[in-house]
Amino acid sequence: MKRVLLVTSDPEEADHRYVEESLDRARIPFCTRAGTVTDAAGIRDALATGNIDILHFTDSQSARMIPVGCPVATVVTVNELPWDKERGRFSIGHLSDDLALADVICCETPAMGKALSEAVPTPEYHVVRPGVDxxxxxxxxxxxxxxxxxxxxxxxxxxxxxxxxxxxxxxxxxxxxxxxxxxxxxxxxxxxxxxxxxxxxxxxxxxxxxxxxxxxxxxxxxxxxxxxxxxxxxxxxxxxxxxxxxxxxxxxxxxxxxxxxxxxxxxxxxxxxxxxxxxxxxxxxxxxxxxxxxSLSTAPRVIEHVYDAAGEASDLRKNH
CATH class of the missing domain: 3.40.50.2000 (Glycogen Phosphorylase B;)
Known part of the structure; x- marks a missing residue:
């Protein structure tokens, strides 16, 4: 059973609540929510217990809190990016430094994943569409x-x-x-x-x-x-x-x-x-x-695969 700590800048944000509810209701197989935190101190305290397998940052703003040399797998969900109307593309800006520390990045569309991977090639990228009732x-x-x-x-x-x-x-x-x-x-x-x-x-x-x-x-x-x-x-x-x-x-x-x-x-x-x-x-x-x-049942199965991939990527990172 993977123990997932959710990290968010806004606990009421829809994407975060969807992941939180999916974990709490056992929709994501073999995974459970170990808690939700909103600051770096919360991350440090949770990691100190030794009872965390994955950190899932459920929005791009929270990615600034990814610990350097994190001892567990890290996943970041990026579903909102500013759009540069003059250049006709996503504006990534300062996010690149934060996202470079992640093992896996989840995006809602292939186009967003492509734009991010061109700026930050290190993490793996997976498309995870949101669940809608x-x-x-x-x-x-x-x-x-x-x-x-x-x-x-x-x-x-x-x-x-x-x-x-x-x-x-x-x-x-x-x-x-x-x-x-x-x-x-x-x-x-x-x-x-x-x-x-x-x-x-x-x-x-x-x-x-x-x-x-x-x-x-x-x-x-x-x-x-x-x-x-x-x-x-x-x-x-x-x-x-x-x-x-x-x-x-x-x-x-x-x-x-x-x-x-x-x-x-x-x-x-x-x-x-x-x-x-x-x-x-x-x-x-x-x-x-x-x-x-x-559908509400589609995304949790994809997230399970993302967590598996993050664990494998984390192992490779720590062995290099």
Missing amino acids: VDLFDPDINQLPREHLIDFDDESKMLVAIGTFDTPTVLVDAIEMLPEEVTEDLNLIHLGQESNLVPEQIISVLQHAEAILFADLSRFHRHALLHAAAAGCPTFVTDSEPALRVLQDEDLLSSDDPREWADELTRIHTEWRRAGGVPRHPDEELISRMRRMY
């Missing part, structure tokens, strides 16, 4: 009525969600390009961090909106995209990386050409009008891909 969002299992949105909804209009924290310039310009009949039928709802919507309302929006738009790579949380996909909501993004291989090529739009976004909104409006203003059916194929790639 698809049943919570799937309208066939947990449908939340549109009445949840009564305070800001108008069922005579086409409901479209904006998933970013604000309205990106490319989307502002796209809306200005729309024909008048589309603009008059459009009801835009923000799902960003300032929206003040309760969870039930967010799920209802994702289940009933004709589409959700993520028009700026740097201004949304990737979980929002996964939740939209789990609800079967047509989802459009500016780049393939945050799509996390769930979306299709036709769902990826330009980050700087508002005409693409205007054309897509016009197409959606045409289909909505053709259906008589009746809400769309959920995208069953999208939900199916989410179940296959991001």
Whole structure:
């Protein structure tokens, strides 16, 4: 049985809580949580007991606490990196020195792993996709009525969600390009961090909106995209990386050409009008891909493999 000490900069962060819960509920075979700490002193005290086999740093910020010459295997989860819009790539910066001390690094996508491995070639890299409770969002299992949105909804209009924290310039310009009949039928709802919507309302929006738009790579949380996909909501993004291989090529739009976004909104409006203003059916194929790639049972098996790999890498490191 591997004893895993979790290290985090934020115990309430979703990725950390997922790993913690997976260990506590024995979803990761042959592994148990030895505790959770948030500072270097906690790491030192835990290692001093001799009862720790693996240190798992569940976010990139906590990686700064990796002990030099750590006596046990070290794993770092990196699922958030700044995006350099001018260069069109991830910005790694000071993280490289911290990550170089890890035995294994977990990334959510191959593209992120590739970017990190080019800057920090020493550790092993593994893709670990997060677990999503698809049943919570799937309208066939947990449908939340549109009445949840009564305070800001108008069922005579086409409901479209904006998933970013604000309205990106490319989307502002796209809306200005729309024909008048589309603009008059459009009801835009923000799902960003300032929206003040309760969870039930967010799920209802994702289940009933004709589409959700993520028009700026740097201004949304990737979980929002996964939740939209789990609800079967047509989802459009500016780049393939945050799509996390769930979306299709036709769902990826330009980050700087508002005409693409205007054309897509016009197409959606045409289909909505053709259906008589009746809400769309959920995208069953999208939900199916989410179940296959991001179900709650998938990631723990991958994490078990990561812990095994970290142990082997640690043994090699200590023998050199």
